[in-house]
Amino acid sequence: MYRNKIQTFIFLSFLLSAFTSLTFAQDESRASKTWNVQKYDITATLPQNETDRYLNVKAVLNLKNVGNTPASRLTLRISRSAEVSAVKINDAAADFTKGEEKIGAGILQRIILRTPSVQQNGSLTIAVEYKLKIDENSGLNAISPDGAQFLPLSFWYPTPNSWYFARGADFAPFNLTVISSNRANVNVVSSGESGDSASAKSQISFNQKLNGQPFFVAGNWDNISINGVNVYMPKGAGAEEQKRANELAVLVNETKTFTAGLLGTAPDVPLKIVSVRRGAGFSGGGTIFVDEGVFRRQKIDSQTAMMIAESVAKIWLGNAVSVGGDGFGVIREGLARYLATQFLESKFGKDIADVERQRQRIAYTAIVKRDSALTVVSPLDDYYFPAVANKGAMLWRLLAKKVGQAEFFNGLRTVMKDGSLNLAELRAAFASHKDFIDYSFDQVTDINLLVGLPQIIGAETKIALRNTGSSDAAVIVNATTANGENLSAQTVVAAKSFGEVIFKTNNKIIRTEIDRDKFYPQTDYSDDVAPRQFDESDALLVIKRAFDKQDYVSAEKNARNVLLAMPRFDEARVHLGRSLLAQAKTADAEKEFQTVLNETLPTARSLAWANVGLGEISLKNGQSANAIKYFDEAVKTDAEYGATLAARQGRTKLNSAAVIEEGIKTFFAQFDKAAVSNRKTDIENLLLSGEVSKFASGITGQTEQWQTKILQIDKIDSNNVLIESSLNIKLLNREPESGIAVFRLSRAGNSWKLSGVEMFEIR
Numbered sequence: 001m002y003r004n005k006i007q008t009f010i011f012l013s014f015l016l017s018a019f020t021s022l023t024f025a026q027d028e029s030r031a032s033k034t035w036n037v038q039k040y041d042i043t044a045t046l047p048q049n050e051t052d053r054y055l056n057v058k059a060v061l062n063l064k065n066v067g068n069t070p071a072s073r074l075t076l077r078i079s080r081s082a083e084v085s086a087v088k089i090n091d092a093a094a095d096f097t098k099g100e101e102k103i104g105a106g107i108l109q110r111i112i113l114r115t116p117s118v119q120q121n122g123s124l125t126i127a128v129e130y131k132l133k134i135d136e137n138s139g140l141n142a143i144s145p146d147g148a149q150f151l152p153l154s155f156w157y158p159t160p161n162s163w164y165f166a167r168g169a170d171f172a173p174f175n176l177t178v179i180s181s182n183r184a185n186v187n188v189v190s191s192g193e194s195g196d197s198a199s200a201k202s203q204i205s206f207n208q209k210l211n212g213q214p215f216f217v218a219g220n221w222d223n224i225s226i227n228g229v230n231v232y233m234p235k236g237a238g239a240e241e242q243k244r245a246n247e248l249a250v251l252v253n254e255t256k257t258f259t260a261g262l263l264g265t266a267p268d269v270p271l272k273i274v275s276v277r278r279g280a281g282f283s284g285g286g287t288i289f290v291d292e293g294v295f296r297r298q299k300i301d302s303q304t305a306m307m308i309a310e311s312v313a314k315i316w317l318g319n320a321v322s323v324g325g326d327g328f329g330v331i332r333e334g335l336a337r338y339l340a341t342q343f344l345e346s347k348f349g350k351d352i353a354d355v356e357r358q359r360q361r362i363a364y365t366a367i368v369k370r371d372s373a374l375t376v377v378s379p380l381d382d383y384y385f386p387a388v389a390n391k392g393a394m395l396w397r398l399l400a401k402k403v404g405q406a407e408f409f410n411g412l413r414t415v416m417k418d419g420s421l422n423l424a425e426l427r428a429a430f431a432s433h434k435d436f437i438d439y440s441f442d443q444v445t446d447i448n449l450l451v452g453l454p455q456i457i458g459a460e461t462k463i464a465l466r467n468t469g470s471s472d473a474a475v476i477v478n479a480t481t482a483n484g485e486n487l488s489a490q491t492v493v494a495a496k497s498f499g500e501v502i503f504k505t506n507n508k509i510i511r512t513e514i515d516r517d518k519f520y521p522q523t524d525y526s527d528d529v530a531p532r533q534f535d536e537s538d539a540l541l542v543i544k545r546a547f548d549k550q551d552y553v554s555a556e557k558n559a560r561n562v563l564l565a566m567p568r569f570d571e572a573r574v575h576l577g578r579s580l581l582a583q584a585k586t587a588d589a590e591k592e593f594q595t596v597l598n599e600t601l602p603t604a605r606s607l608a609w610a611n612v613g614l615g616e617i618s619l620k621n622g623q624s625a626n627a628i629k630y631f632d633e634a635v636k637t638d639a640e641y642g643a644t645l646a647a648r649q650g651r652t653k654l655n656s657a658a659v660i661e662e663g664i665k666t667f668f669a670q671f672d673k674a675a676v677s678n679r680k681t682d683i684e685n686l687l688l689s690g691e692v693s694k695f696a697s698g699i700t701g702q703t704e705q706w707q708t709k710i711l712q713i714d715k716i717d718s719n720n721v722l723i724e725s726s727l728n729i730k731l732l733n734r735e736p737e738s739g740i741a742v743f744r745l746s747r748a749g750n751s752w753k754l755s756g757v758e759m760f761e762i763r
Contacts, residue, residue, distance in 0.1 A: 033167070034067040035074060035160040038123065040174035042157055042214050048181045050145050050689045050748075054131045059157050061126045065118045072118070074126070076111040076158035077101065081133050088127040089115055103164050104380050108155060128158050137690035139278030144690055144755075145748045146719060147186055147219035151282055157214050166378045168324035168332075171211035178216050179203040187223065189232060189274050190216040191285030210269055210319040212285040217274060220719060227253055232274040234292055236718030241295040248273050248290065251305060255312040258343045262409045263313075263416065267320035273308075277720075283311030285319050292716060293604075293638035298597070301604040301639075302570075306356060309340030317421070325422030327375040327441055333385065334374075334392015338400075341393060348600050351568045354517075357394075358566060361518060361525065364390040365537040368523050374441045375423065391521050395440045398519045402433055402474075439471040446470055449493065450527045451477065451514040454503075461503045463512050463530075467493035468523075475515045481507040488516075533561050543575045555579040570602040574609045581613055590617050604639035611637065612646045624654055635714055645759065648724055648740060651712065658712045664723065667745065667752045668708045675699055675706035675729075688746050688755040695757050702732035711740075719747040720755070727762055737762045 041060040047053065065071045078084075080100070087096045099110040111128065118124055134143045140154035150156045153163060163169040178188045181202055192208030206216070221232035224242070226249035233245050252271055260266040269286040280291035288311045294304050313336040317323055323332045337360070345353035367383035374395075377387050400408040411429040415421060427437055447469025455462045467473045472495050479487040485507065493499040503509070513529045522528075525537040534542045539562045546554040559576035562569060577592030596602055596610040615630030627650065634647035667686070674682035680700045687696055699706070705728065712724040727741045744756030 032067060033161055033165075034065065034071050035063045036066040037159060037161075037170040037172040038062040038064050039172050040157065040159075040176075040214050042174065043177045043179065044150070044216070045179040046148055046181070046218065047143060053134050053143060053690065055134065055143065055148070055150065055156070056131045057129070057157065059128045059130075061128075061158065062123060063126060063160065064123050065120055068120065070117045070119050070122075072115055074113045074115050074160065076113070076126070076128065076160060077108045077155065077162045078111065078128075078130070078158040079132060079155040080107055080109045081135075082109060082130045082156075082158075083133070084111060084128060084130040086127075086129040087111065087113065088125075089113065090125050091127075103162070108162060111158060126158075130158075132156055134690060136693055137278075142278070142690060144688055144746075145182075146688075146746055147217070149217045149276070149279060151215050151279055152213035152284070164379050166376075167326055168328040169213070171213060171318060171322060173210065174208050174212060174214045175205065176208070176214050176216060177203055177205040178218070180218065185220060186218045187221060187232070188216055188218045189272060189287065190214070191269070191272070191287040193270060208269075208285050210267055210285055210315070211322050212319060215282075215284055217276060217279075217289070219276075221275060226250075229253060229271045229273060232272065234275050234295055234717035234720075237295060244295045244297065244300065245273070247300055248294070248304075248308065251300065251308050252288070252312060254347060255309045255340075255343050256315075258346055259313050259316060259339060262339065262342075262412075263316045264413050267315050269315060269319070281307055283307075283314065286315050288312075291638075293636070296636040296638070296716075297604065298607060298633060298637075300601070301607060302356065302359075302601045303603060305344065305601055306337075306340050309343045310336045313339040316416075320419075321416045322420045323422065324420070325424060327377075327388075327423045329377065329379070329384065329388030330374045330392035330395070330441065331421060331423065331426075333389040335396050337389045337393035338396040341397075344601070351566075352601050355566060355568050355570070357518065358569060360390040360393055362538045362540060364394070364521065365523075365525065368445055368521070371444060373443055391445065394519070394521045399430065399433065399436070399440075401519060402436065403430060436471060443470060445521045445523055447473060447520055448523045448527070449473060449475065449514045449520060451512050451530050453530050454479065454509040454512060456506055456508075459504065459506050461505055461507075461509055463501050463503070463509075465491070465493050465499040465501065465514060467495060467497060467499070470495050473515070473520055475520070476517070477501045478513045478516045479503055479509045480511040481505065482510050483507060534558070540569075540571055540575075543572060547575055547579060550582070552579040552582040556583070568599065570596050570599050570606040574606045574613075577613050578609065581616065586617055586620065589613060593617075604637055605643065608634045608637040608639040608643035608647070612643055612650065615647065615650050619650060619653065627651075628654055628656055632714075641759070645740075645761065648712075648742070648759070652724075652740070656712075658710060660710050660713060663752055664710070664713070664721070664745065667754075668710065668723075668725070671754065672706050672708055675703045678703060686754055688748060688753040691753075691755045692757055699731070703729065704732060705730035705736065708741075716744075721745050722758060724759075729762065739763050 039062040043058045045056040087094045094113055097112045099112055101108045101110050115124060134141050140151050141156055142149040159170045161170045176190050179202055180186055188204050190206040191212055192206045194204060194206045220235050222235055222237050223230060223232050226246055229249035229252050231245040231249055233241055256266050272287040274289050275292045275295060276289045277292055280289050282289045288308055290304055317336050318332050341353050341356050344356055363386045367386045371383050371387045374388060377384055415425045415429050423441060430437060450466040452464035463477060472492055474492045476488055476490050487503050489501040491499055491501050515528060526532060526534050536542050543555055543558045546558055556576060556579040559572050562572040573592055573596050577589045580589035593610040593613040596606050611630045611634035615627045618627035618630060631647040631651040634643055671686050674686060678701050683696045683700055707728040709726040710723055711726055714722040723743045723745060725741050728738045730736045739762040742759035743754060744758055745752045746755040
């Protein structure tokens with residue numbers, strides 16, 4: 001009750017402060033929009049030199065009054081860093097005022113306008129000219145000599161309804177023109193059809209006909225077309241990287257075909273995969289950002305596969321068909337995740353999909369006791385994505401089971417025909433399941449399904465069940481006998497009630513489980529099994545907790561118990577291998593690590609740790625060449641700080657010589673000298689614009705000693721490398737320190753610049 005009151009207060013306070021025309025009722029008009037964007041037309045000009053940190057923009061918005069009354073006031077929201085110079089309404093200069101809007105821990109800038117009265121369904125055009133300063137690069141916005149990146153969540157363009165609007169942000173068709181004086185060396189990518197301007201070779205335009213949010217990224221890639229999918233690979237990609245690119249393109253096309261079979265004809269939009277340093281996981285209108293490390297890995301990892309499948313599903317759910325209204329996230333995120341998981345099941349098998357569903361449950365149970373109903377959860381909430389995506393995916397799977405998959409997708413396609421989709425329409429389409437839908441979307445999760453120990457009575461065995469929730473649960477109860485026989489029975493456990501199943505056997509049942517396929521979102525999954533194995537819903541956490549305490553015997557035992565129920569759960573298997581290795585059970589550990597590498601769709605973390613484990617085993621066995629190979633693979637996987645550090649430390653023990661380019665030697669000689677000079681400009685001259693400014697500030701004016709010894713060089717692409725070094729330093733009023741540091745260098749013209757500090761293990 002308390003969390004619901006707090007959530008409602010936050011939700012209502014946000015709406016009152018953020019939007020200009022809201023009406024409150026018990027229906028879909030509860031938090032209606034006043035203005036809806038019909039189209040964006042944006043021209044963005046990148047700076048012409050490295051010292052210029054401004055993006056100059058002219059944004060034209062075609063708006064429609066979708067409220068219930070005439071409107072004469074408009075508020076646009078944009079980044080605080082935007083310096084607005086002029087606004088026009090219907091081509092006439094307009095006065096405006098500025099304000100601030102607190103959004104969670106952040107602040108947006110408001111541009112407030114009085115407009116001529118616009119009747120309901122009437123339109124107007126707003127043109128805003130401004131420049132946007134980027135002090136420090138991030139995954140949301142960046143300006144560098146070798147590229148740029150501007151994503152919607154940087155709020156780089158003005159719009160009435162920001163991403164935080166509780167009933168959905170603005171999505172609309174857009175024209176985007178990017179002007180760059182460096183087009184010879186930098187490519188620009190966005191979504192939609194693209195083409196160079198015939199009159200100006202320095203600019204490129206994109207026409208996105210579907211609903212979208214404007215964005216672009218600029219960089220230097222190798223661009224290849226694979227079966228209609230444009231893949232922007234790291235520059236200078238080798239054979240293995242090209243192989244990954246081909247696999248990614250195949251995955252996109254297969255997901256597109258699968259989704260079209262469920263949701264109807266595929267929207268006509270160019271498909272693009274873009275390698276990025278930061279911002280991986282973003283997608284919009286058929287353009288998908290993947291981490292640059294994906295191309296260097298041994299195989300596609302599970303997170304990348306899921307992200308691609310979800311991104312393709314969103315071409316239907318949000319781009320071709322607009323998604324909005326209360327609880328829009330459970331459609332845009334939750335339904336997309338359900339479809340993506342169904343695709344994995346169709347391509348890789350149910351056991352692989354079940355592992356992915358296990359990951360979704362783990363993510364959801366972490367927030368289940370503090371979430372809110374899906375119709376009122378807001379993007380302001382830190383549990384927004386774990387709730388709408390993971391619980392949402394479970395609910396759509398359960399509804400499809402109740403309705404029947406064919407009927408479920410028939411109903412979905414029917415509702416989507418008008419080009420829009422919201423929960424109110426879906427409630428009407430599946431009205432025969434009203435009680436279930438109302439509970440699922442309007443209430444917090446309160447179901448906990450429990451199964452009791454078997455009781456033998458004559459020739460039968462009874463098993464008690466319980467449902468603590470407010471909705472009936474139709475479940476399958478599974479039982480395993482001492483001789484390995486598997487039994488199952490189906491029953492309905494009424495809301496807030498008890499039940500039982502009876503197996504006509506007097507064979508000893510050693511294990512029972514309720515809802516084996518875990519259709520129902522629950523507050524606790526640990527009591528689904530009797531006898532109980534763990535006291536946590538997150539079985540992986542139980543393994544890790546023992547491992548972190550260096551209780552490797554318990555970690556091994558817990559991992560084996562998890563793998564009995566889910567043998568394809570690669571994270572559990574990696575911990576089993578690491579626990580065995582810590583106990584010097586080398587042969588068994590090697591077998592487990594190799595099994596992980598042979599998995600169809602492991603996580604990137606599992607790939608990295610399996611390679612680290614095999615590298616350590618090879619090192620112990622005196623197989624230096626194999627050890628280097630495995631450690632190199634772990635470094636290239638670039639999945640987790642701990643795994644990468646362990647691989648680098650293992651590689652250092654082998655003292656393998658690195659081939660060092662003279663330009664890199666020169667750079668570090670200059671950097672060592674600049675660091676001890678304590679002159680800020682000397683250091684800044686060696687930095688890539690917009691990068692590592694905090695690191696530079698931390699050493700400027702207080703460095704007494706700085707000596708870099710290059711140990712290894714790992715190539716990212718033709719213009720970026722990672723330099724692993726041994727560092728000896730002494731800062732003012734501190735003892736001398738030493739250790740491993742990993743620096744990222746980027747080529748800027750004919751010289752190298754420091755663009756990142758990836759690791760700094762200096763003690």
